[in-house]
Amino acid sequence: xxxxxxxxxxxxxxxxxxxxxxxxxxxxxxxxxxxxxxxxxxxxxxxxxxxxxxxxxxxxxxxxxxxxxxxxxxxxxxxxxxxxxxxxxxxxxxxxxxxxxxxxxxxxxxxxxxxxxxxxxxxxxxxxxxxxxxxxxxxxxxxxxxxxxxxxxxxxxxxxxxxxxxxxxxxxxxxxxxxxxxxxxxxxxxxxxxxxxxxxxxxxxxxxxxxxxxxxxxxxxxxxxxxxxxxxxxxxxxxxxxxxxxxxxxxxxxxxxxxxxxxxxxxxxxxxxxxxxxxxxxxxxxxxxxxxxxxxxxxxxxxxxxxxxxxxxxxxxxxxxxxxx
Numbered sequence: 001x002x003x004x005x006x007x008x009x010x011x012x013x014x015x016x017x018x019x020x021x022x023x024x025x026x027x028x029x030x031x032x033x034x035x036x037x038x039x040x041x042x043x044x045x046x047x048x049x050x051x052x053x054x055x056x057x058x059x060x061x062x063x064x065x066x067x068x069x070x071x072x073x074x075x076x077x078x079x080x081x082x083x084x085x086x087x088x089x090x091x092x093x094x095x096x097x098x099x100x101x102x103x104x105x106x107x108x109x110x111x112x113x114x115x116x117x118x119x120x121x122x123x124x125x126x127x128x129x130x131x132x133x134x135x136x137x138x139x140x141x142x143x144x145x146x147x148x149x150x151x152x153x154x155x156x157x158x159x160x161x162x163x164x165x166x167x168x169x170x171x172x173x174x175x176x177x178x179x180x181x182x183x184x185x186x187x188x189x190x191x192x193x194x195x196x197x198x199x200x201x202x203x204x205x206x207x208x209x210x211x212x213x214x215x216x217x218x219x220x221x222x223x224x225x226x227x228x229x230x231x232x233x234x235x236x237x238x239x240x241x242x243x244x245x246x247x248x249x250x251x252x253x254x255x256x257x258x259x260x261x262x263x264x265x266x267x268x269x270x271x272x273x274x275x276x277x278x279x280x281x282x283x284x285x286x287x288x289x290x291x292x293x294x295x296x297x298x299x300x301x302x303x304x305x306x307x308x309x310x311x312x313x314x315x316x317x318x319x320x321x322x323x324x325x
Contacts, residue, residue, distance in 0.1 A: 007090050008124040009083055012074075014090060017124060025108040027117055032161020034104035035065035038257045040128070041088060041097035041306065042292045050088060050097065050306040051294045055081055057219050058257075062101065065157035070114040071103050074121055081304070081312040084123055088306045091125050098128030098258070104160075131258040132179065137265030137277050138254070140193075142243060143169040143181040147191040147214045155191075155214045163195070170194040180254065182246070182267070185214045190241040196256030197221040198264075199236075200249045201280050206236040213240065220255045223291075223302070224284060231287060234280070251278030253285070260292075261285035 010020035028034035037058045042051045059080040066073055075083065084099060091097075100123065107117040132138060145168050148155060153162040165183075173181035173194070182198060185191045190209050192198050197218040200207045206228055211217050228234040246252065250273045252264035261284055263277035272278075277285075291299045304312055 004092075006125070007087060008122060009087050010122045011120055014087065020122060020124065022104075022106070023108055026104070027107045027109070027112070028104035028160065030110075031105075031112040032159065032164070033069065033112065033114060033117075034102050034160040035062060035069055035071070036100060036102035036158050036160060037062045039084070039099040039101070040257050040260075040292065041093070041099060041125075042289075042294070043093065043095050043097070044293045044295070047294065048094075049294065049308055050093065051292065051303040052084065052088070052099070052306065053257075053292045054219050054223070054302050055084060055304050055312075059101070061217070061219065062103065062158070065159065066103050066119075068154060068157040069103075069105075069159065070117075071105070071119040073103070074119070078312070085304065085306055085312045087123055088125055093125065093127060095127045096129055097125050099123065099125050102160075128258075131256075131260065132262050137263045138179040139177075139266045139269075140180050140182055140252075140264050141173050141176060141178040141268055142246075143173060143183045143194075145169040145172070145183060147183045147185050149186055150214055155216050156211065158216065166194045180262075180264075184243060188243065189213055190243060190246065191215055193254045193256075193259070196254040196259040196262070199224065199253050199255060200241060200246065201251035201278060202245075202249055204234070204280075206234050206280070207241060208236060208238055209241055210238045218256055220257055220260070220288075223288070224255055224261075227287060227291070227299075228284060232280070232283060246272075249273065251281045253277075253281040261288050 006017045007014045008017045008020040039055055039058045040053050059077045103121050105117045106120040148165050169181050169183050181194050183191050191213045192215045225236040246267045247270050252272050254262040263281040265275050290296050
């Protein structure tokens with residue numbers, strides 16, 4: 001039996017994923033001149049519904065990334081959302097899913113300049129479980145690589161070329177026997193993980209790095225700040241964090257769309273707290289997944305159902321052209 005076709009949205013059409021290809025002279029391929037987002041879809045077996053978590057906020061952030069990179073949006077945020085719902089519905093996954101929209105410079109000429117360089121757009125989806133493959137806690141090192149500065153490649157934009165910095169830091173950590181790393185900014189303060197934000201718990205207080213430490217302004221990060229106060233009575237302090245503070249933290253965890261909530265149990269081979277995921281990290285992790293799967297009605301406004309009725313249901317918008325097989 002043949003496998004069902006997986007579709008992508010590419011150059012204004014829904015096409016089979018294997019047909020969504022770019023020329024090797026594409027500017028984004030040669031120079032990293034693309035921006036992207038990662039959106040998670042959570043499958044709820046009980047309700048047989050796929051929930052897209054904070055989709056609108058992701059596309060609003062992508063619009064900001066596009067502004068930085070001189071990209072003219074072809075679609076509005078609402079249109080991006082409707083296209084995404086339509087694509088996920090076409091692919092009909094019944095497992096947790098990762099959605100990757102991207103805007104990219106598609107000119108085919110030598111030279112990295114962004115002007116007179118058209119912008120194209122795509123979306124694809126893939127099944128996606130745990131980023132850290134079910135690890136109970138992460139062993140982390142402080143990377144020798146520094147986070148790129150805002151005046152070099154701004155981390156607040158998800159720019160494809162900047163992820164060479166991520167790749168170097170992550171790869172060195174894995175090759176040294178660690179699960180992940182934390183990178184410092186050029187001023188020596190904690191920035192974030194290779195591709196996720198970081199939180200520290202000290203004496204019952206949540207502490208995270210400010211946006212001025214060359215971090216991506218994480219949507220999951222903002223979610224945690226809001227939920228921790230509302231559900232656990234924990235306020236979040238945003239301030240500079242010294243490297244040595246990490247060694248004395250009671251608890252630590254990463255957060256991000258891909259990473260979700262990932263407790264850190266050691267830093268540079270020093271145990272964090274008891275060397276096991278702490279109670280606050282564990283509560284936040286459990287609550288976050290419950291919210292994402294639609295099991296906490298209070299936070300349903302963050303969720304877009306794919307198969308049920310929502311403001312982005314495909315029936316409420318013109319159906320885009322679909323390329324023939």
